[in-house]
Amino acid sequence: MTGLLCCVFRAFQFKEFDALISVNAHDQSGLFDENIIVASNESHAERVWQGLKLKVSPLGLRNFYYTFLAENTVAFQHLFNFSIYAFSSQKNIDHDFGHQDVLAIAQWAKQVGREKHRMEAFVRFKKCKDGLFLSLIRPDFNVLPLIERHFKSRYQDQRWLIYDEKRKFGIYYDLKNVHQVFMDAHVIDENIENGFSQNFSIELDDEEVLYDQLWKDYFNSVNITARRNLKLHVQYVPKRYWRYMNEKAL
Incomplete structure (x- = not known):
């Protein structure tokens, strides 16, 4: 989570909002793409998280955390895009399901929540x-x-x-x-x-x-x-x- 939030911090620091998130530094989506390794920094991550608390509801933060626990690169990309959208928007985006990343996070959180309940039962x-x-x-x-x-x-x-x-x-x-x-x-x-x-x-x-x-x-x-x-x-x-x-x- 710290690493993901630091990617959001860096995106605003250098105005690079179209980055592709990868958990493997050797992954490349194109021949001329530049790989940037973002080091984890607790203070940077904390600033981003506190900022999200001001922009997103408690339910939105819960969905954010649940989606992170999906441990899926596609889900991580949605979290990154969601964060960029949240900080760039002047409105509350929690229920803006017309936006693909808001919708995707709600769907990922639902899957993780279902797995949580099944583990509690089984x-x-x-x-x-x-x-x-x-x-x-x-x-x-x-x-x-x-x-x-x-x-x-x-x-x-x-x-x-x-x-x-x-x-x-x-x-x-x-x-x-x-x-x-x-x-x-x-x-x-x-x-x-x-x-x-x-x-x-x-x-x-x-x-x-x-x-x-x-x-x-x-x-x-x-x-x-x-x-x-x-x-x-x-x-x-x-x-x-x-x-x-x-x-x-x-």
């Missing part, structure tokens, strides 16, 4: 021998910063760790605070690449297998086979989330 924990509740996830977008508050509020009385296999970091709650942690997920789950995860190689609590089976039995008991509608089921619970869910495990 994360399943395994209880380890030491009492830690552990879950491995692989969301499409970087939603760990967004789901932290939900899990801290909901599971205040137990230690838990939610680890993002794709981005190689996790959030750990120690009954007081939430910390970022870094580790090798393959040490925990050697079957990550198989598609169905949560088959942990670490020692689980003795009752974990029992609770796992109880959950599967409950799922089977409330399921009405005659009314099975796989198409509708996949619409509400896409297959890429099944790997987190005990009742879907092979």
